[in-house]
Amino acid sequence: MQQAQVTSTGGTVGDLFNRFGAPAFVLQPTPDNMPTLWVDRDRILDVLSYLKPRFPMLLDLFGMDERLREHKPAAAADFTVVYHLLNIADREEIRLKVAAADADTSVPSAVQIWPNANWYEREAWDMYGITFPGHPNLRRILLPPTWQGHALRKDHPARATEMEPFSLDAEKQEAEQQALLFKPEEWGMARATADTEFMFLNLGPNHPSVHGVFRIALQLDGEVVVDAVPDIGYHHRGAEKMAERQTWHSFIPYTDRIDYLGGVMNNLAYVMAVETLAGIKVPDRARVIRIMLAELFRVSSHLVFYGTFAQDVGQMSPVFYMFADRERLFGIIEAITGGRMHPAWFRIGGVAQDLPRGWDRLVREFIDSMPARLDHYQVMAMDNSILKQRTVDIGSYSTREALEWGITGPSLRATGMDFDLRRDRPYGGYDQFEFEVPIGHKGDSYDRAVVRVEEIRQSLRIIRQCLDNMPEGPYKSDHRLTTPPPKEHTLQDIETLIHHFLNVSWGPVIPAGEASFPIEATKGINSYHLVSDGGTTSYRTRIRTPSFPALQQIPLISRGLMIPDLIAIIASIDFVMADVDR
Amino acid sequence: MSELDTIGFGLVIIAAAVGGAAILTWFERRLLGVWQDRYGPNRLGPFGVLQVAADMIKLLTKHDWVPPFADRAVFVFAPTAIVVAMLLGFAVVPFGPDLYILDINIGLLFFLGMTSLAVYSVLLGGLASNNKYALLGGLRSAAQMVSYEVFMGLSLMGVVMLTGSFNLRAIVEAQRDLWYCIPQCLGLFTFLIAGIAESHRLPFDLPEAEHELTAGFHTEYGGMKFAMFMLGEYLGLLLISCMITTLFFGGWLGPWLPPIVWFCLKVFVLICFFILLRAAIPRPRYDQLMALGWKVMLPLTLLNLLATGAIALLLEGA
Numbered sequence: 001m002q003q004a005q006v007t008s009t010g011g012t013v014g015d016l017f018n019r020f021g022a023p024a025f026v027l028q029p030t031p032d033n034m035p036t037l038w039v040d041r042d043r044i045l046d047v048l049s050y051l052k053p054r055f056p057m058l059l060d061l062f063g064m065d066e067r068l069r070e071h072k073p074a075a076a077a078d079f080t081v082v083y084h085l086l087n088i089a090d091r092e093e094i095r096l097k098v099a100a101a102d103a104d105t106s107v108p109s110a111v112q113i114w115p116n117a118n119w120y121e122r123e124a125w126d127m128y129g130i131t132f133p134g135h136p137n138l139r140r141i142l143l144p145p146t147w148q149g150h151a152l153r154k155d156h157p158a159r160a161t162e163m164e165p166f167s168l169d170a171e172k173q174e175a176e177q178q179a180l181l182f183k184p185e186e187w188g189m190a191r192a193t194a195d196t197e198f199m200f201l202n203l204g205p206n207h208p209s210v211h212g213v214f215r216i217a218l219q220l221d222g223e224v225v226v227d228a229v230p231d232i233g234y235h236h237r238g239a240e241k242m243a244e245r246q247t248w249h250s251f252i253p254y255t256d257r258i259d260y261l262g263g264v265m266n267n268l269a270y271v272m273a274v275e276t277l278a279g280i281k282v283p284d285r286a287r288v289i290r291i292m293l294a295e296l297f298r299v300s301s302h303l304v305f306y307g308t309f310a311q312d313v314g315q316m317s318p319v320f321y322m323f324a325d326r327e328r329l330f331g332i333i334e335a336i337t338g339g340r341m342h343p344a345w346f347r348i349g350g351v352a353q354d355l356p357r358g359w360d361r362l363v364r365e366f367i368d369s370m371p372a373r374l375d376h377y378q379v380m381a382m383d384n385s386i387l388k389q390r391t392v393d394i395g396s397y398s399t400r401e402a403l404e405w406g407i408t409g410p411s412l413r414a415t416g417m418d419f420d421l422r423r424d425r426p427y428g429g430y431d432q433f434e435f436e437v438p439i440g441h442k443g444d445s446y447d448r449a450v451v452r453v454e455e456i457r458q459s460l461r462i463i464r465q466c467l468d469n470m471p472e473g474p475y476k477s478d479h480r481l482t483t484p485p486p487k488e489h490t491l492q493d494i495e496t497l498i499h500h501f502l503n504v505s506w507g508p509v510i511p512a513g514e515a516s517f518p519i520e521a522t523k524g525i526n527s528y529h530l531v532s533d534g535g536t537t538s539y540r541t542r543i544r545t546p547s548f549p550a551l552q553q554i555p556l557i558s559r560g561l562m563i564p565d566l567i568a569i570i571a572s573i574d575f576v577m578a579d580v581d582r
Numbered sequence: 583m584s585e586l587d588t589i590g591f592g593l594v595i596i597a598a599a600v601g602g603a604a605i606l607t608w609f610e611r612r613l614l615g616v617w618q619d620r621y622g623p624n625r626l627g628p629f630g631v632l633q634v635a636a637d638m639i640k641l642l643t644k645h646d647w648v649p650p651f652a653d654r655a656v657f658v659f660a661p662t663a664i665v666v667a668m669l670l671g672f673a674v675v676p677f678g679p680d681l682y683i684l685d686i687n688i689g690l691l692f693f694l695g696m697t698s699l700a701v702y703s704v705l706l707g708g709l710a711s712n713n714k715y716a717l718l719g720g721l722r723s724a725a726q727m728v729s730y731e732v733f734m735g736l737s738l739m740g741v742v743m744l745t746g747s748f749n750l751r752a753i754v755e756a757q758r759d760l761w762y763c764i765p766q767c768l769g770l771f772t773f774l775i776a777g778i779a780e781s782h783r784l785p786f787d788l789p790e791a792e793h794e795l796t797a798g799f800h801t802e803y804g805g806m807k808f809a810m811f812m813l814g815e816y817l818g819l820l821l822i823s824c825m826i827t828t829l830f831f832g833g834w835l836g837p838w839l840p841p842i843v844w845f846c847l848k849v850f851v852l853i854c855f856f857i858l859l860r861a862a863i864p865r866p867r868y869d870q871l872m873a874l875g876w877k878v879m880l881p882l883t884l885l886n887l888l889a890t891g892a893i894a895l896l897l898e899g900a
Contacts, residue, residue: 201714209793223718223868312793314865316784320618386785386864563718564867567794 032515038075055085058114063124109134127152212577243541247507256342267346292466301522312571350476395569396444406549409524415443445572547575603816644805656710664703664814671696708799719798723789734776754833768886781818
């Protein structure tokens with residue numbers, strides 16, 4: 001198994017062994033067949049630096065509490081830091097792990113190698129108390145500064161009922177108020193230079209253009225943004241902690257609410273990771289249904305982007321047209337799934353139901369009507385010269401910067417990088433479809449919009465192919481871990497009855513192991529890293545979302561611009577706060 | 583007209599202007615609804631027109647609040663200034679050959695003076711609120727007004743040259759043969775732009791710019807004080823439409839129908855046009871707006887002025 005992995009990774013692991021010596025690493029087999037190497041923490045920075053030229057993107061970095069894990073890998077200690085690297089040129093991924101004991105949880109900071117490690121390491125500190133010597137600003141990121149403990153540790157309570165009743169006495173209130181006081185120095189901003197006194201503007205967490213509860217502290221000279229420091233966590237609901245209490249099946253509705261504009265797209269990333277762990281093969285009809293629904297949601301999400309993008313640069317009308325289209329789309333989604341924004345409709349091993357009678361007419365009407373409407377919107381919004389003035393050359397970044405900051409999806413393609421997981425590492429049946437991957441070339445706000453608008457057309461193309469080639473057959477796998485399992489035979493044979501009973505009462509027991517499954521979601525790469533300890537719930541669920549790194553990069557591209565430019569940038573990066581904070 | 587009649591007529595105009603502005607808030611929303619594929623307020627009364635009354639009741643019964651950190655006197659004064667200035671502006675508008683309050687020989691200058699005064703409202707409101715968003719809004723409005731004032735006045739000088747008078751009735755009478763929108767098309771264009779900027783509506787609503795500055799200069803305002811700002815904005819829209827009608831579209835002139843009907847019709851069409859603009863155009867950035875003002879509009883106005891002057895001289899010589 002281990003040998004097979006080494007050969008299948010195009011020699012990266014072999015190269016590492018040659019460079020650092022095989023004893024420096026411990027290989028961990030995983031069901032997703034991604035090379036997973038344990039590295040000693042003294043050597044991790046050298047290994048990461050060595051890999052950087054080949055893996056320009058740090059896709060994810062997260063912590064993990066191993067203390068209660070029964071099927072613990074041999075190399076694990078109390079805590080683990082996991083690095084997930086992506087090599088776009090060779091479509092290659094690698095996972096590195098560093099163990100840290102409870103007595104000394106320090107792991108050297110990777111900020112010097114990948115700038116986007118900054119927020120990820122802050123999150124790992126916030127959630128697990130893992131310290132990162134060398135980190136420039138290691139403080140809480142998702143939880144409030146007054147929070148006690150580290151929330152994702154296994155010994156931290158998961159629900160309010162496990163804690164003392166909440167009370168807020170005068171003293172505590174005063175402390176909370178003090179913690180909220182804005183001190184520019186704590187945010188790394190000077191109050192004045194020799195000849196300028198700066199104004200600090202608190203943009204958000206409630207502001208018409210921040211798309212949810214997102215806060216940016218702005219250091220202003222007139223209307224020019226000298227520096228901007230994003231502050232997140234206002235939408236944090238602890239989805240990763242909840243996952244540790246829900247069965248594999250009952251966590252599906254929570255995923256809908258991560259990227260709440262993406263609907264079943266979130267289900268897809270999650271159930272495919274679970275299916276990888278369980279070894280379930282999904283029947284063709286279910287695969288095509290999933291792709292069709294996912295693409296319908298991509299269209300829906302991009303329509304919201306399109307409308308709000310025009311609105312944020314001050315154009316009043318387009319958003320009403322786009323939302324009207326989205327409403328028609330929700331009509332179709334409701335007819336198929338019964339839900340609208342959060343259908344929670346995909347299941348482990350398939351989908352919840354078969355398509356209803358007449359679905360094809362609904363979908364066909366919609367995709368037939370859309371191209372003409374998109375042409376109309378093109379004239380109304382994208383071709384408008386004022387809109388162009390507001391967004392062309394505003395907030396641009398290069399491909400290299402995008403990769404270093406972990407930017408994925410349309411925002412990466414806008415820089416001219418031709419990379420789409422659906423085409424380049426096809427999953428779930430995308431290799432059977434014909435579509436193009438639109439790219440931009442300047443990486444500015446306008447190109448980011450152009451790419452998304454073109455993606456709507458390509459998604460419509462994919463949906464049409466689903467419509468014309470919908471296979472017959474079952475809509476869920478007959479694997480025993482499919483949840484809920486097919487019911488037809490339950491009253492005929494005892495085996496099916498037992499599985500059915502167990503899966504719908506306890507929930508399925510997923511074999512121990514680790515798997516992650518990156519997919520091309522609406523806003524970039526979304527990936528669930530699932531760790532099963534052989535139980536009915538996940539031991540650790542890590543949700544890698546595309547919006548998180550996108551926000552981290554805002555200061556880099558908005559310095560020196562004006563407030564309206566910042567708004568245009570925020571409008572163009574298409575994030576959802578629930579997707580950032582989880 | 584006797585003095586008493588004038589006062590009576592003045593009151594009628596005030597009532598009509600304020601009532602018109604109130605109806606406009608409903609009309610604009612309905613019209614935007616039509617263009618944006620939705621309904622707009624359509625529930626209360628015929629076609630939803632009583633929505634205006636409902637809004638009034640809501641605004642009147644709201645807590646009349648002044649933030650503790652604001653400069654109280656200025657904060658209260660600011661919203662009244664815009665309404666008073668705009669209403670005064672109506673005094674010189676000739677609605678018909680005999681329908682006017684004031685017939686003064688500097689009518690046009692009076693109108694320009696009144697609209698300039700209205701700027702103080704926004705400026706003071708922004709400053710007195712003692713709020714950063716309001717301050718930025720106030721700053722923007724100061725810069726915007728200063729640059730747009732300049733060519734607003736200049737854009738009308740062509741009309742004055744052709745007529746040889748600042749008297750608005752004289753200007754209308756001079757258009758019996760040809761409306762000034764033809765010979766003064768450049769003047770019309772620049773005045774139109776300046777007019778929208780003056781009433782700070784989209785695409786020139788930078789002092790307010792809700793997507794950037796939450797609500798700009800009136801961030802801290804609520805209830806009736808906020809309503810006064812809104813009233814001022816709609817009065818401005820009405821006034822600008824009246825002035826464009828008077829200066830470029832022959833005022834009350836027109837065949838068959840009574841003069842006042844012609845006047846109202848023209849104003850109505852112009853208002854629809856302004857609402858369409860609001861529905862269609864995005865908001866430029868503040869420095870782009872300044873650049874447009876100084877680098878495009880001002881030279882255009884001067885060009886218009888030069889050409890008009892030359893032609894007027896030529897015609898006189900001939």
